[in-house]
Amino acid sequence: MAVFTQVSEDQARALLERLNLGQLTGLRGIQGGIENTNYFLDTTQGHWVLTLFERLTAEQLPFYLELMRHLAAKGIPVPNPQADRHTGAILHSVCGKPAAVVQKLHGASQLLPDAAHCAAVGDMLARMHLAGQDFGLHQPNLRGLPWWNATVPQVLPFMATEAAHLLQAELAHQNTIASSTAYAALPRGPVHADLFRDNVMFEGTALTGFFDFYFAGVDTWLFDLCVALNDWCIHHTDGSHHADLAQAMLHAYQAVRPLTDAEQQLLPDLLRAGALRFWISRLWDYHLPREAALLTPHDPRHFERVLRARITQPLRLK
Ligand SMILES: Nc1ncnc2c1ncn2[C@@H]1O[C@H](COP(=O)(O)OP(=O)(O)O)[C@@H](O)[C@H]1O
Numbered sequence: 432m433a434v435f436t437q438v439s440e441d442q443a444r445a446l447l448e449r450l451n452l453g454q455l456t457g458l459r460g461i462q463g464g465i466e467n468t469n470y471f472l473d474t475t476q477g478h479w480v481l482t483l484f485e486r487l488t489a490e491q492l493p494f495y496l497e498l499m500r501h502l503a504a505k506g507i508p509v510p511n512p513q514a515d516r517h518t519g520a521i522l523h524s525v526c527g528k529p530a531a532v533v534q535k536l537h538g539a540s541q542l543l544p545d546a547a548h549c550a551a552v553g554d555m556l557a558r559m560h561l562a563g564q565d566f567g568l569h570q571p572n573l574r575g576l577p578w579w580n581a582t583v584p585q586v587l588p589f590m591a592t593e594a595a596h597l598l599q600a601e602l603a604h605q606n607t608i609a610s611s612t613a614y615a616a617l618p619r620g621p622v623h624a625d626l627f628r629d630n631v632m633f634e635g636t637a638l639t640g641f642f643d644f645y646f647a648g649v650d651t652w653l654f655d656l657c658v659a660l661n662d663w664c665i666h667h668t669d670g671s672h673h674a675d676l677a678q679a680m681l682h683a684y685q686a687v688r689p690l691t692d693a694e695q696q697l698l699p700d701l702l703r704a705g706a707l708r709f710w711i712s713r714l715w716d717y718h719l720p721r722e723a724a725l726l727t728p729h730d731p732r733h734f735e736r737v738l739r740a741r742i743t744q745p746l747r748l749k
């Protein structure tokens with residue numbers, strides 16, 4: 432479950448009054464997610480999601496919330512943070528925690544996607560990258576290379592020898608890639624950085640929104656695409672590449688924004704980077720869990736398998 436902090440109906444009513452969102456008709460804790468406390472808020476005016484941020488600080492949050500507002504204003508289907516009617520602020524405080532209220536997206540996650548779903552994600556991801564180009568705030572991807580370098584030494588003591596060697600070798604490889612000329616030439620901007628199947632809503636094959644922007648940051652657009660390819664377009668049994676799904680996502684992405692030469696060159700390496708990033712975070716959550724977490728951590732071995740598959744069968748564009 433992901434209700435770390437209990438919100439009472441009176442607290443929800445007080446917040447709704449400040450946001451001018453109507454009278455409370457329902458307040459339900461959301462079971463999914465691992466990072467934050469989430470509630471569905473139903474009112475006489477609509478349906479909303481209340482998030483209390485459990486790890487992110489009030490200094491980090493404006494980047495995420497303003498990015499969502501920026502993208503929504505440009506027609507990208509992302510939840511739009513609701514403002515205080517007196518101050519205009521979109522970052523609120525509930526139970527002493529930083530909080531936001533966003534629109535509830537229609538639909539449901541598609542956990543068994545076909546090529547049409549992957550194409551819809553590729554298309555919207557490219558549109559989102561272009562729409563974010565003129566976003567004014569800057570915050571790096573806080574789960575980028577510096578975090579990998581800092582975190583790998585913390586998880587190594589818990590690992591078996593062979594896996595530890597792979598982790599260290601891949602980290603060294605990614606440090607080399609990050610200092611290459613091709614890497615410096617990669618286009619970059621605000622990216623979602625966690626666009627897994629559980630962070631996208633669909634009604635049938637129609638994509639109704641991207642959400643959970645709380646790992647977003649400025650990074651290469653290619654990294655964002657690779658994170659999505661590594662979740663949407665693989666065989667989840669062994670982590671291997673799913674050619675039809677990958678082709679559908681890449682084709683749709685490139686129909687909006689063709690990959691540059693440097694991006695085509697580094698696609699196999701950034702697929703490895705995407706796998707490494709989530710292998711490290713899952714190892715970290717698994718071996719060094721948060722005190723309050725009542726959660727089953729995601730399986731780190733899944734991304735070890737994805738990384739091995741990306742190394743032994745590199746995906747190259749035809
Ligand atoms: N804007 C939204 N519209 C509809 N459902 C949402 C929205 N935001 C969150 N949810 C629901 O809440 C669940 C948990 O949200 P998520 O952002 O993934 O939490 P966490 O940040 O803790 O991982 C999602 O799987 C989804 O069902």
Ligand SMILES: N[C@@H](CCOP(=O)(O)O)C(=O)O
Pocket residue numbers: 464465466625627629630643709712713729
């Ligand atoms: N997508 C990550 C975990 C991040 O959790 P989320 O619920 O906030 O998407 C993973 O699968 O390791």
